[in-house]
Amino acid sequence: MPSHDTAPVRPPDDIVEPLRSTLGPAVHAPGTMQYQNALARVFFPEAARRRPACVVVPRTVEDVATVMKVAAEAGVRVTVRGGGLSSNCVTDGAVMLDLSEHLNTARPDGDRVVVGGGATMGTMHGALAPAARAVPVGVLGHTGLGMATRGGIGHLTRSLGLTVDHLVGVELVLPSGDVVRLSERSSGEEADLWWAVRGGAPCVGVVDSAVFRTHEIAPVWVDRTVVGPDALATYFRVAPELPRHTAMSAVLGHTALAPDEPVLFLYTACTGRQDSAVERARAAVSAVVAGSGSSPLHRSESCGRYPAGLPEFAIPGAAGAEPEPLRLPEPGERPRGSFFGKATFTGPTLDAALADALADRIRAAPTKACRIDFQHTGGALADVADGDTAFWGRGAEWSVPLNAIWDDDADTEACRTWARDTQRALTGHTIGIYNVELRPGLPETETETRAAYGGNLARLRALQHRHDRTGLLGPPLP
Secondary structure, X not given: OOOOOOOOOOOOHHHXXXXXXXXXXXXXXXXXXXXXXXXXXXXXXXXXXXXXXXXXXXXXXXXXXXXHHHHHHHOOOEEEEOOOOOOOOOOOOOEEEXXXXXXXXXXXXXXXXXXXXXXXXXXXXXXXXXXXXXXXOOOOOOOOHHHHOOOOOOOOHHHHOOOHHHEEEEEEEOOOOOEEEEEOOOOOHHHHHHHHHHHHHHHOOEEEEEEEEOEEOOOEEEEEEEEOHHHHHHHHHHHHHOOOOEEEEEEEEOOOOOOOOXXXXXXXXXXXXXXXXXXXXXXXXXXXXXXXXOOOXXXXXXXXXXXXXXXXXXXXXXXXXXXXXXXXOOOOOOOOOEEEEXXXXXXXXXXXXXXXXXXXXXXXXXXXXXXXXXXXXXXXXXXXXXXXXXXXXXXXXXXXXXXXXXXXXXXHHHHHHHHHHHHHHOHHXXXXXOHHHOOOOOOOHHHHHHHHHHHHHHHHHHHHHHHOOOOOOXXXXX
């Protein structure tokens, strides 16, 4: 498979001038302040250091269509920057289509919400807040439609399903520049595209706008507890027994609460409206605590509106200090560290032997910023069949992101090796790979892509071949 940074590269003028002739000041060439600032606001440092042929900030769907047509004629790749959290939103020599500048919009429409292609989940929920309605999303408000259309796993997945399960319509710009409007009423080829955008949107087009179904969501009760890693095996046993209105997610990592040893951080979110639901959730946390050989380092409860009123999914600091919220970088800030992630779906089979292996893996992490997350799924995730949408992995009990994080370039290879080796430790329990962490050009890319799309891969590959035969939006699926 071609390397991420070895897509066909043309001299910038081959694409910049044709785009400028139609889009004018919406096109930012290398060397301009607008170009530099657009890259500086990309979250992943590795992606921010790449050099696209130009950055285009469209205002309308017609602008997006123009970019696709001109780039296709010039033989230049296009990448899409929505929320800005994807490592794949910038490629050397490609056009970076930055939807965040003018299309970060959201407006309620009855029990639906209409969002622009550059909208973040935070923007969407800001628009929904006055009506106390919400869509289940991931654990970060900065994520955009790239995450939402490829899954969207968060605190409400067990009770309400994925973000993509609430998608009821999209406006999609195909690589040809044609614009199609898709929904459950679509038929023929468009019905196939509607299937594809729910789990594999980047393979077939650019989502210019989307409509989601919303819900009235009561305040969510949250318990945050920090214990020793020796409680991990008990956690693996207790969490799958919880009802779908309660999700018990966790992080295995480091904190100033215990400077010399890793900890297990439990984040239990209950949407049940009865006092008995909270009592059961509280008892489950206590059962995990009892599996540790010592008292909790921290335990607290809160109740807030979803999602902005909930605490961060991050380990508290010294004396229980609230962790700093993750924020996107701004131009001119100091150099940032680096990140290399994997995300594995597992069934409910995680056991004591794996708990010991993962505790050893976090102790062996090259930096104390590395962490292993356990995002609790199951429940409503399986209400939709694997083949009903392009998303694959409906049988997962957990999504397990493996996050290697470092500041010193000397740690690069050690951190990447650590993430890969930790992923291998999960092999006996793996049922799939979360496609949001797929990166082109790595030795494992083909294997991970097959695991990410499973039985849906052949159908998605055929659609990509029909609509993006030249690889305008990315390398061909294996």
